Amino acid sequence: MPPPILDVRNLHKNFGAVTAASNINVSFTAGETVGIIGANGAGKTTFVNMITGYLKPTRGAILYRSREITGLPPRSIARLGICRSFQVSQVFVSLSVLENLLTAVAIASSPGLGMLRPLRRPELIERAERIMERYRIAAFRDQLASELSQGARKLLDIAMAVAGGPKILLLDEPTSGISTEEKQPLMDVVMEALKQDELTILFVEHDMEIVERYVDRVLAFYQGEVICDAPPAEALRDPKVQEFVIGGEYQAGGGHA
Amino acid sequence: METALTILLDGLVFSSYLFIVSLGLTIIFGVMKILNVTHGSFYAWGAYTAAFLIGLAANAGWPDWAGFAIIFFAAILVGLVLGLILERGILQFMYHRDEVLIVLATFGSFLVLEDTILLVFGVDPYFAFQPMQLLGSVELGGIARDTYGLTLIGLAAVLAVTSWLVLRRTHWGKLLSAVIFDRELAMAMGLNVSRVYIVTFVIGAMLGALGGAYIAPTVSVAPGFGVDVIVLSFAVVVIGGMGSVPGAMIGALAVGIVRALAVHKFPQFELFVIYAVMATVLVFRPEGLFAPVKARKI
Amino acid sequence: MNLVRDRTVQGLTLALGVMLIVSALVPSWIVNQLLFAFSRAIVVLGLLVLWRTRLVSFGHALYFGLGAYTVAMTSRYTGVNDAFALLGAAALLSTVVGFFVGFIIRRYRDIFFAMLNLAFSMILYGILVKTEALGSTDGFTIEQPTFAGIAFEDPSEGKLALLCLLMVVGWAVAVGVQAYLRSTLGRLTTAIGDNEIRVEYLGYSAEHAIHIKYVLSTFLAGLGGGFMALALGQVDPDSMVNWTASGELVFVTILSGPGSVAAPFIGSFVFEILRTYAFEWMPHAWQMIVGGTLLIVIFFMPGGLWGLVSGVAQRLTRRRPAAAAPGAGG
Amino acid sequence: MLELQGLDVDIGVVPVLRGIELGVPDRSMCGLIGRNGAGKTTLLRSVMGALRARGGKISFDAHDLTAEPGHRRAHVGIGYMPEDRRLVPDLTAEDNILVPVWATGVAGYQKRLSWIYELIPEVAAFRARPATELSGGQQKMVALARALIVGTKLLLLDEPTEGIAPVLARRFVEILRDLKSEGESVLVAESNDKHLHGLLDRSYVIERGSVKLGAA
Amino acid sequence: QDKPVKMSVVSFLSGPAAGPFGVPARNGAEVVILAINAGKLPAPHNTKGLAGRPIEVEYIDESGGNTKQVAEYRNMVEKRGVDVALGYVSSGTCEALTPVAEELKKLTVYAVCGTPRIFEESKPQYVFRTMSHATSDNVAAAYYVREYFPKIKGYTGINQNYAWGQDSWRDFDAAMKQLTKAKASTKLQWPKLFQGQYSTEISALLLDKADLIHSSFYDGDLESFIFQGQTRGLFKKKQVVFTVGETSVYRLNKRMPEGVVLGARGPYGVIVLNRPSALNKWFIAAYKDRFGSYPPGPAYQYAQAVLATKIAYDAAAKKAGAFPSQDQVIAQLKGAEFESFSTHVKMALGDGHQAITENGYGITKWDAKAGEVKLEKVKFYPAECVNPPAGVKSVDWINGGMKGAKCG
Numbered sequence A: 001m002p003p004p005i006l007d008v009r010n011l012h013k014n015f016g017a018v019t020a021a022s023n024i025n026v027s028f029t030a031g032e033t034v035g036i037i038g039a040n041g042a043g044k045t046t047f048v049n050m051i052t053g054y055l056k057p058t059r060g061a062i063l064y065r066s067r068e069i070t071g072l073p074p075r076s077i078a079r080l081g082i083c084r085s086f087q088v089s090q091v092f093v094s095l096s097v098l099e100n101l102l103t104a105v106a107i108a109s110s111p112g113l114g115m116l117r118p119l120r121r122p123e124l125i126e127r128a129e130r131i132m133e134r135y136r137i138a139a140f141r142d143q144l145a146s147e148l149s150q151g152a153r154k155l156l157d158i159a160m161a162v163a164g165g166p167k168i169l170l171l172d173e174p175t176s177g178i179s180t181e182e183k184q185p186l187m188d189v190v191m192e193a194l195k196q197d198e199l200t201i202l203f204v205e206h207d208m209e210i211v212e213r214y215v216d217r218v219l220a221f222y223q224g225e226v227i228c229d230a231p232p233a234e235a236l237r238d239p240k241v242q243e244f245v246i247g248g249e250y251q252a253g254g255g256h257a
Numbered sequence B: 001m002e003t004a005l006t007i008l009l010d011g012l013v014f015s016s017y018l019f020i021v022s023l024g025l026t027i028i029f030g031v032m033k034i035l036n037v038t039h040g041s042f043y044a045w046g047a048y049t050a051a052f053l054i055g056l057a058a059n060a061g062w063p064d065w066a067g068f069a070i071i072f073f074a075a076i077l078v079g080l081v082l083g084l085i086l087e088r089g090i091l092q093f094m095y096h097r098d099e100v101l102i103v104l105a106t107f108g109s110f111l112v113l114e115d116t117i118l119l120v121f122g123v124d125p126y127f128a129f130q131p132m133q134l135l136g137s138v139e140l141g142g143i144a145r146d147t148y149g150l151t152l153i154g155l156a157a158v159l160a161v162t163s164w165l166v167l168r169r170t171h172w173g174k175l176l177s178a179v180i181f182d183r184e185l186a187m188a189m190g191l192n193v194s195r196v197y198i199v200t201f202v203i204g205a206m207l208g209a210l211g212g213a214y215i216a217p218t219v220s221v222a223p224g225f226g227v228d229v230i231v232l233s234f235a236v237v238v239i240g241g242m243g244s245v246p247g248a249m250i251g252a253l254a255v256g257i258v259r260a261l262a263v264h265k266f267p268q269f270e271l272f273v274i275y276a277v278m279a280t281v282l283v284f285r286p287e288g289l290f291a292p293v294k295a296r297k298i
Numbered sequence C: 001m002n003l004v005r006d007r008t009v010q011g012l013t014l015a016l017g018v019m020l021i022v023s024a025l026v027p028s029w030i031v032n033q034l035l036f037a038f039s040r041a042i043v044v045l046g047l048l049v050l051w052r053t054r055l056v057s058f059g060h061a062l063y064f065g066l067g068a069y070t071v072a073m074t075s076r077y078t079g080v081n082d083a084f085a086l087l088g089a090a091a092l093l094s095t096v097v098g099f100f101v102g103f104i105i106r107r108y109r110d111i112f113f114a115m116l117n118l119a120f121s122m123i124l125y126g127i128l129v130k131t132e133a134l135g136s137t138d139g140f141t142i143e144q145p146t147f148a149g150i151a152f153e154d155p156s157e158g159k160l161a162l163l164c165l166l167m168v169v170g171w172a173v174a175v176g177v178q179a180y181l182r183s184t185l186g187r188l189t190t191a192i193g194d195n196e197i198r199v200e201y202l203g204y205s206a207e208h209a210i211h212i213k214y215v216l217s218t219f220l221a222g223l224g225g226g227f228m229a230l231a232l233g234q235v236d237p238d239s240m241v242n243w244t245a246s247g248e249l250v251f252v253t254i255l256s257g258p259g260s261v262a263a264p265f266i267g268s269f270v271f272e273i274l275r276t277y278a279f280e281w282m283p284h285a286w287q288m289i290v291g292g293t294l295l296i297v298i299f300f301m302p303g304g305l306w307g308l309v310s311g312v313a314q315r316l317t318r319r320r321p322a323a324a325a326p327g328a329g330g
Numbered sequence D: 001m002l003e004l005q006g007l008d009v010d011i012g013v014v015p016v017l018r019g020i021e022l023g024v025p026d027r028s029m030c031g032l033i034g035r036n037g038a039g040k041t042t043l044l045r046s047v048m049g050a051l052r053a054r055g056g057k058i059s060f061d062a063h064d065l066t067a068e069p070g071h072r073r074a075h076v077g078i079g080y081m082p083e084d085r086r087l088v089p090d091l092t093a094e095d096n097i098l099v100p101v102w103a104t105g106v107a108g109y110q111k112r113l114s115w116i117y118e119l120i121p122e123v124a125a126f127r128a129r130p131a132t133e134l135s136g137g138q139q140k141m142v143a144l145a146r147a148l149i150v151g152t153k154l155l156l157l158d159e160p161t162e163g164i165a166p167v168l169a170r171r172f173v174e175i176l177r178d179l180k181s182e183g184e185s186v187l188v189a190e191s192n193d194k195h196l197h198g199l200l201d202r203s204y205v206i207e208r209g210s211v212k213l214g215a216a
Numbered sequence E: 001q002d003k004p005v006k007m008s009v010v011s012f013l014s015g016p017a018a019g020p021f022g023v024p025a026r027n028g029a030e031v032v033i034l035a036i037n038a039g040k041l042p043a044p045h046n047t048k049g050l051a052g053r054p055i056e057v058e059y060i061d062e063s064g065g066n067t068k069q070v071a072e073y074r075n076m077v078e079k080r081g082v083d084v085a086l087g088y089v090s091s092g093t094c095e096a097l098t099p100v101a102e103e104l105k106k107l108t109v110y111a112v113c114g115t116p117r118i119f120e121e122s123k124p125q126y127v128f129r130t131m132s133h134a135t136s137d138n139v140a141a142a143y144y145v146r147e148y149f150p151k152i153k154g155y156t157g158i159n160q161n162y163a164w165g166q167d168s169w170r171d172f173d174a175a176m177k178q179l180t181k182a183k184a185s186t187k188l189q190w191p192k193l194f195q196g197q198y199s200t201e202i203s204a205l206l207l208d209k210a211d212l213i214h215s216s217f218y219d220g221d222l223e224s225f226i227f228q229g230q231t232r233g234l235f236k237k238k239q240v241v242f243t244v245g246e247t248s249v250y251r252l253n254k255r256m257p258e259g260v261v262l263g264a265r266g267p268y269g270v271i272v273l274n275r276p277s278a279l280n281k282w283f284i285a286a287y288k289d290r291f292g293s294y295p296p297g298p299a300y301q302y303a304q305a306v307l308a309t310k311i312a313y314d315a316a317a318k319k320a321g322a323f324p325s326q327d328q329v330i331a332q333l334k335g336a337e338f339e340s341f342s343t344h345v346k347m348a349l350g351d352g353h354q355a356i357t358e359n360g361y362g363i364t365k366w367d368a369k370a371g372e373v374k375l376e377k378v379k380f381y382p383a384e385c386v387n388p389p390a391g392v393k394s395v396d397w398i399n400g401g402m403k404g405a406k407c408g
């Protein structure tokens, strides 16, 4: 078995009396696609936040390629290749969609003094445009991000996370707010990128169809604990998962049935 | 021991003064997110109006205590008139603009109002000493103190308690939080936001004017009266955490007492005290002592 | 990086050429106004850089004054009296101070950024006012400088030489700032103003970027202050370090508009002229005119003077009055 | 109950809604279904008075709301749940729910509040916690409760099930069903009708700023 | 038709110093200028205009700081072509303008200013000052204290925290050290300019063991300090010396505390109210006629500057036999000696560019019958007693034991 790319050991997080993470021990191998599910308030975002350096765990350690990254600031973690999208989209509202992506691409490709090179370089623009195509936001190329609808903003948010060429990608509810027609195409795109680049993807998801279809492995959270860590077929039939996350039996094909 | 008492009293008097002049500023900032430079004009106009009316009353043979009534009347009058003119005439068109532009708009209004004073009241100073004279002095800690100055402490306390009660103990305060956080949402929840803004701004203006009007009897009211108060009250408000009433109180106390200590013990450092306290607080607590809660972003 | 083809740079270069000729022809009071205006414009350029990140400093008179005082003190106490050396010292000192203060300042945003700058500037103000060796409230006068060893007998020739130097330096810093604003780091400016969390997660430190920006602005403020000191032949804390001086700088920034690196030069000149005439027409109510103008600019000219100019130009050439302000100049 | 006639709305200079014709009859549940950027949020915000109509008419219960100031909506019994929750961070969950009560000054809200807590017991559990601390989904529940407290006649819900775990989404649907049986009118904007299937009396499809009546 | 002489009169027309200082100063100048243009000054100055040409005057605001004044001065001279720049209250502004005046070669007559440095540190050709500098105020104050309050054991000061206050204290302290055995307090109060609130300072002064307080307050701050101190009995408990207190006398009237030592920065205002010279009587009457009050010190000081200018122009015209050039006027003003409205003025220092005059102090006393504040124990010290001799720097002069003082 290959060594884990990301290793989470004994992670705890308390907010006052609330325990948002309790004794989490998981590790991920390169190229894995992991779906994180759980009830609202179960601690999914907190888990993502700790890995990406936004929150400092109360206890425990996070190792990336055997190197401890616990407590590093987000930018260092991002530079290591751990990128993320957000539950509430974080985009540059007064820049156009193109400029949003250009910024993301440029930062990733210009370390140090490279930051002094012009932003609007043809090679960067080309890359940004490719990403826009892929994430179906090319139509909004010159629109300001503040003018985008919630869903389009979400797409942009994800595109920016991917733009940096990550090794590990964490997506917090990537498909929420995206209309059904767009959900699967979007995930297809993301997954395709993954397969090419040997990316590890962790994504928080409430839509079990998406989970079932795209992930290799499911982590289910409940009250800060991992209650299930198994392949999707198994996890979605787990009684605890059914009780606390799905709220009943899981029926393939979703609520339509 | 006596010196300690004197320092404490001096500190309290000066703190009260600071608190009274900063309260309106912090309330307006707290609710409307406007750093209101015209606060200095309200202050000056309050002082001028009070001094002018007290002078008139004295000439008309009114009793000296009428001065107290006039002070409050002047504050209400100035707050109402200037507050409405400014809010309706200028600020209401600016709420969607950048915070900093609003500051500058109030700065522009301040410059205009400052010269209007010159045109209306002339350059000669006004004196309205009657109320201070009436109250005389008392001996405390071995030295005479003017009673009027001590009433400042009372006024500050009353204002502090009242505003705290209104903001913390009534639903008003919580509704204000809603407006502060998000205008559109507050409106959707049924709140008449423009009325809230008008009322807040007028109350803030009245408090500013009251500061000036209440100080007027102790000073020579001359042009430029409102200029220094701006920086002073900004400093207090920043130390306390902008928009926080208890913050303004603690900020005023900190500055007032440290300053009294400096004046008595190391007068050569007096000038730095306010900014030193401000810089120190900000270095350790970037948003002031009582920072407002931020929304969770991620 | 192709600055030569940048329209703004071309325009600036053309303007420099024209101005170099014009300045030799105008009466000497205009030369003075130009000196004051362009000295201030360099400072305003720095504020513009900050404003692009929605940071406004109510305390840049700190660096402006520091630059001016460096010039005054150096010439008074060291005997060095060459414009190049003096200006170099001014820019250097304020940059160094800006660098250290920057470690604290860079953590602040919005109104707090503005106010903390104010606090620092008021500390310098307090020190100057209190210290007799620094001239106290009276400040200092400064002698006519030499220019790389060349001394001008006639003071008005000296002024003209200073203006030429100022315009060349002004051109250079404007081009430099333009290059910076086009760079990734400079473009990060608006992004940081919008959303720092995202900048962090893209792998860059917003504080770091702000620090660089801040130091750049302090460099410009010190340089502008140095020029101002030489132009005036005088420094004093009230008109150079007090909060009102900072307010004036911000005022000119707003008046100019953030649209272009050329804007500060136009805005500052208009400001100088405005103030001169306001003072002449209404000697005791000139503030009213200045204040009124500020209100008019804020209300009716959101992009400042530059917005006005480019707005007209755009209406003539393009169909949509596009999102003018922050993105322009590229 | 709610009637939109020929509604045109611009944001800035961009026309976003065009000639909207839409009606929510008494005691009915209507869906407004459309893809990202179709204009759902814009439509609801227009009804709430946050955006001014350039043309057309909004009437509610025989009131003409088109020209009424925005804050009147809550007074006449319209509750609104924005898509991005927007809880006041320094208030507790319960205070957030009560904001519209204080703003409109309606009396006797206690009964309705305990009814809401019965309806969504999750909220009762964290009612005393500051809104900042709640997770995204938890905030969503509070926002629904807040809409319910004054929305006695009509509810406007913007993507209520977005970001909600399936277990809770099911509860939401149940809640909506309960509301319907209580006689409330509801207009729900969703990007799909997966969860709402079978609940809707009417469903409108919105596309690029125009609506048409879809299959119920 | 003769071209008029363009004169700008600069003083504080806005800001806190306007009411107590700037506006009376401007008014004093105006009274004299109107009289000059009408040829109505008492003899021997009853010729029309400056060397026969009328004065065209513009009044300029001095507020806004030195830098702004420098810019404005240039506009005045280069843009508007002013012939004489006259006025200026602030020392800093005078210091700032001197090199500019030299550069532009423009006759500039400072009416007030405090600092002695202008003519001690350089030798300007185009700049004059027609009243004595601040050193004489404080030296005279120290003499006065020695004479009338010999029992003083200690003294302290409350002065505005800027150059004016600092210089005033430094000179007074140095002179006291030379003239008395009294000890200076270690706790001096340096409140900020325009602070307005002095309750803490007053407490500290009351607690200080020193029995005499020196203060160079002069504007709104002076009056605020008086109100607050009076209520707390400060002026009864301590002997206070206000070196520029005269500016407030007419306005405060009954509110002026009794028993306070007042100066007027020289023989001006209330201190010379009773001097019987024709010029003084004319000036008081003309001022009162136009502005309804007695002329305070600043009015005298500006009037004196205008008069000096006229005298120089007229003398130069006489000598040249035609309308004089600027250089000819300057030659006449240099080292001139003349009777001004209230005193004898001698342009004795700074190579004939800096005036010296006598300096006087008195003690306030409310005259209930007249309804006016009167000064008691008025004492004048001759010009050569309180001013350094030519060529010696004031500070060195005081610290060196005031050598060469002729106190008669």
Ligand SMILES: Nc1ncnc2c1ncn2[C@@H]1O[C@H](COP(=O)(O)OP(=O)(O)OP(=O)(O)O)[C@@H](O)[C@H]1O
Residues within 6 Å of the ligand: A015, A018, A019, A020, A038, A039, A040, A041, A042, A043, A044, A045, A046, A047, A087, B296, D132, D133, D134, D135, D136, D137, D138, D163, D165
């Ligand atoms: N900054 C914070 N302060 C206090 N409590 C917090 C904070 N952040 C999260 N919590 C609490 O921690 C718990 C876990 O929150 P988290 O945001 O991780 O949930 P989640 O699983 O992402 O839920 P959702 O699906 O609703 O987004 C919640 O009870 C939440 O209230």
Ligand SMILES: Nc1ncnc2c1ncn2[C@@H]1O[C@H](COP(=O)(O)OP(=O)(O)OP(=O)(O)O)[C@@H](O)[C@H]1O
Residues within 6 Å of the ligand: A146, A147, A148, A149, A150, A151, A152, A177, D011, D012, D014, D016, D034, D035, D036, D037, D038, D039, D040, D041, D042, D043, D083, D191
């Ligand atoms: N401020 C704005 N300026 C210009 N156009 C805007 C602005 N806000 C929104 N729009 C445009 O209006 C259209 C409708 O947006 P709206 O937010 O109503 O969509 P939505 O249906 O709610 O989408 P979603 O499901 O993604 O939330 C979008 O195309 C969007 O780009």
Ligand SMILES: [Mg+2]
Residues within 6 Å of the ligand: A044, A045, A046, A087, D135, D136, D137
């Ligand atoms: Mg979450």
Ligand SMILES: [Mg+2]
Residues within 6 Å of the ligand: A149, A150, D040, D041, D042, D083, D158
């Ligand atoms: Mg929407």
